[in-house]
Amino acid sequence: DLEEVIRQSTELLEPLAKTAKTHLQVVAPEQPMVVPGDAAQLQQVLHNLIENAIKYGATEAGITVAIHPPAYERSLQQECIRLTVEDQGSGIPERHLVRLTERFYRVDDHRDREMGGTGLGLAIVKHIMNRHRGRLLFDSTEGQGTTVSILLPTVIENLIRQSSIP
Ligand code: ATP
Numbered sequence: 062d063l064e065e066v067i068r069q070s071t072e073l074l075e076p077l078a079k080t081a082k083t084h085l086q087v088v089a090p091e092q093p094m095v096v097p098g099d100a101a102q103l104q105q106v107l108h109n110l111i112e113n114a115i116k117y118g119a120t121e122a123g124i125t126v127a128i129h130p131p132a133y134e135r136s137l138q139q140e141c142i143r144l145t146v147e148d149q150g151s152g153i154p155e156r157h158l159v160r161l162t163e164r165f166y167r168v169d170d171h172r173d174r175e176m177g178g179t180g181l182g183l184a185i186v187k188h189i190m191n192r193h194r195g196r197l198l199f200d201s202t203e204g205q206g207t208t209v210s211i212l213l214p215t216v217i218e219n220l221i222r223q224s225s226i227p
């Protein structure tokens with residue numbers, strides 16, 4: 062149940078959001094949105110994405126985590142549920158977007174080092190999304206903010222439960 066997965070992540074990150082002078086809001090359809098998958102791993106995905114939105118995109122406008130109803134995704138050729146984490150921070154210059162999921166890749170060494178962290182969060186997200194046969198997408202406009210989307214298939218034929226990070 063994706064709303065439960067999100068709730069667990071937001072509860073843990075609420076204090077960090079408060080310190081960063083922003084707030085988290087969750088938007089979800091009335092009915093439960095359920096996908097096959099590993100709840101702990103999906104919680105890790107949400108944690109990494111929301112933590113990034115707080116660390117790099119905190120504003121008074123807040124951070125919105127949304128669950129969208131199932132829809133056919135042409136890129137994966139199947140029905141998926143889309144989750145989005147949206148901030149209105151300073152955004153990510155386009156040339157960086159393709160490299161964000163590389164291990165240890167950080168956009169601004171100086172700023173990011175001050176923030177703490179290792180540059181592994183999105184590499185882990187990518188890995189978990191691959192295991193779930195899903196997708197990770199970045200949409201960012203400098204000065205306007207960043208939306209990170211994940212697409213999760215509502216049916217998975219070969220869920221990869223066991224595997225180490227390559
Ligand atoms: P870790 O997650 O391991 O603590 P990290 O946050 O630096 O460290 P990633 O989560 O992989 O590593 O993110 C990589 C880089 O992408 C970040 O250092 C930051 O420069 C950039 N980034 C990620 N999310 C956002 C965002 N919402 N807005 C702006 N920049 C972002």
Ligand code: MG
Pocket residue numbers: 109112113178181182183
């Ligand atoms: Mg991170």
